[in-house]
Amino acid sequence: MSRASERAYNHIRSMILSGELQPGSQIREEALAELCGVSRTPVRDSLRRLEAEMFIRRNDSQRSFVADWSLDDLEDAFQLRAMLESRAAKRAASRITREQLALLRFHNAQLKQAIGLPNPDVPKFLDHNRQFHAIILAAAASERLANMLGQVTEQPVILRTARQYDLENLRRSHSEHDELLIAFDKRDGEWAAAVMTGHIRRAFHAYAEAHSTDTEIRKSSWAA
Amino acid sequence: MSRASERAYNHIRSMILSGELQPGSQIREEALAELCGVSRTPVRDSLRRLEAEMFIRRNDSQRSFVADWSLDDLEDAFQLRAMLESRAAKRAASRITREQLALLRFHNAQLKQAIGLPNPDVPKFLDHNRQFHAIILAAAASERLANMLGQVTEQPVILRTARQYDLENLRRSHSEHDELLIAFDKRDGEWAAAVMTGHIRRAFHAYAEAHSTDTEIRKSSWAA
DNA sequence: CTAATGCTATTTGTATACAATAAGCTGTCA
DNA sequence: TGACAGCTTATTGTATACAAATAGCATTAG
Incomplete structure (x- = not known):
């Protein structure tokens, strides 16, 4: 454009x-x-x-x-995303190059650094996380899949709370990436897909919890 | 618009x-x-x-x-479609209404008529087939899913041959619809999804075979 | 003969004026 | 009061003129 x-x-x-x-x-x-x-x-x-x-x-x-998204809409989008991104992981497992694997490792290392206590660097985390997933999508080599994922990856849901970025979630996210890396290394598409499904589902629940908290805040702030 | x-x-x-x-x-x-x-x-x-x-x-x-689609592109689209449409079937199984089930039965009956020997009424078949799938998609009640399926359902692939509409395929298609109806009746989402996957995969192979034949015709017609 | 440069024609991008349509309001009549 | 008709205003749709960018070609220097 x-x-x-x-x-x-x-x-x-x-x-x-x-x-x-x-x-x-x-x-x-x-x-x-x-x-x-x-x-x-x-x-x-x-x-x-x-x-x-x-x-x-x-x-x-x-x-x-x-658009005004309900929690159901959010879950629907995340389910679709889990399905599509698992497929991407599966395809990537058999196509990913050594260079791409190295890049994944690099970004995951950065991710780990970003979590570094006591203050997680959330923007840095998000950036490398985005790139991590982008590399997998590229390795999957399906333009269509990439298009569709683009449609469900960013959620127009604004959260007042930052619950979804709590340390525990960041850590788990990083460890799931680690597991993905092993699965890729073993060229095990089924494994990669399964890990990816869990990865996205976990992200959803983190989001959903924040969304609920947020909705309650919004509701109770009618007095303000 | x-x-x-x-x-x-x-x-x-x-x-x-x-x-x-x-x-x-x-x-x-x-x-x-x-x-x-x-x-x-x-x-x-x-x-x-x-x-x-x-x-x-x-x-x-x-x-x-x-767009100029390769056979690989075609397969990719069909795989995505199988995945999405299976999900639609699964969701539909637990949400479909009696009225929608009745409609499905109606369209499948029309489908059977359209196959009627000796001359299959292909346009009629396609029309009721389209409606059959549309009802399932409606029952699935996911706007996002519907949007995405819209993107992979119609293939911009023009075939000179009509191989994909041979009688055997029409019959199998109808019989798969029958099985879907039973799965819906039993509210068995897993079953419905599995049948749907096979249904779309079979359609792909019919398409692919025609596509290959067609490509050969195109290649050999450089002399004409 | 090749490659680079500049000109021209083609094609797309943007702004704007105007047309069509829908929403909201106001007043009237039951 | 309530609802309906007709007018007014707000908003989107379409056409068109012009600007920007690109490609294709020709010309020339090496």
């Missing part, structure tokens, strides 16, 4: 992800155009894309709204 | 599906606009959509080309 379109897409997406655009609220093309400093044309492109990715929904008369 | 956009999308899509737009060939927005009788704006919308659905690919300088 070219400059204005790209800019609009990223801008709108990050506004949704950050909660700046509230779930359920209507969004008007012209307002977004002003916010992004472009005309409606690239904004419309972006909206179409975000609609396909289910960040935005449209009612029957073509008005756009920021 | 509104009128012009809708029209352009359907028109372009059917031109790809029918082979009117050759795989690998470049497509220009203005040319399509003329063909569809609309301006470039709705054409561009359609191209974006078709690109997301992988009917169209773009090179690094934003030129669009009709």
Whole structure:
């Protein structure tokens, strides 16, 4: 995508992800155009894309709204993600190169560093985690799979609490990556897939717990 | 989508599906606009959509080309489809209503009629087959799953041969539907998923065989 | 003859004006 | 009061003009 379109897409997406655009609220093309400093044309492109990715929904008369996800929606997305990412792991196990394996090891080492007590470096963790998964997806060598995973990987769910990043979860995540590495090393696709399923499921429950806490906070803050 | 956009999308899509737009060939927005009788704006919308659905690919300088699928691509799509549609069947098994079950039975009965010797009514078969699967997808009640399946269900592969519609395959397809119906009746999600996997895999091999035959015909027709 | 450079034509990207459609409001009538 | 009709406003859809980028070709230097 070219400059204005790209800019609009990223801008709108990050506004949704950050909660700046509230779930359920209507969004008007012209307002977004002003916010992004472009005309409606690239904004419309972006909206179409975000609609396909289910960040935005449209009612029957073509008005756009920021998607408002229920816990069920979240679980559905995570289940789909577990299924797809397991498949990626399975395919990757038989295709991954020595170089890619080395890269995985590198990122997982960085991950471990990021956990380092007493203060975990969450942004660093997230970055290397993202790259770790990206390498597996690349090794899986299925463009379609990659496309689909793109659609379920980022969740437009804003959490006030940071529960999902607690130390225990970070540690487990890292250790699951370790196990994945062994499975890849043994070229055991079934094993890799199984580990990946657990990995994503665990992530879901961490998310879900934070989501529940968050929802309660939101509910009880009607008084504020 | 509104009128012009809708029209352009359907028109372009059917031109790809029918082979009117050759795989690998470049497509220009203005040319399509003329063909569809609309301006470039709705054409561009359609191209974006078709690109997301992988009917169209773009090179690094934003030129669009009709996707040219290899046998590997085809298998990848079918595997993804098997996975997703099995999941749909599994979910449907525990959610399907009596009415939906009755509808499934109806469409499967029509399917049987369409096979009727000596001349199978292929369009009728395809129509009821489509509806059969649509009902299962609806019963699965996952919008995301439905979206994703939409992306792998129709294959932009044009076959000169009609091998994939041979009588034996139609019969097996119908009988697999029968088995699905029993699995649904017993609310056995695992069974339904397993049957569905086989159902899609069989369809793939029918397709693949036709594709191979077709490719050979294409190759040997360089002389013509 | 090859490769690099600059020009031209082609194609896509963006902005904007206008058309079509839907929503919201207001006033009237039952 | 309530609901319906018609008007007004808000919002999205489409066409088109123009800007930017790219590719293809020709010309020339090495």
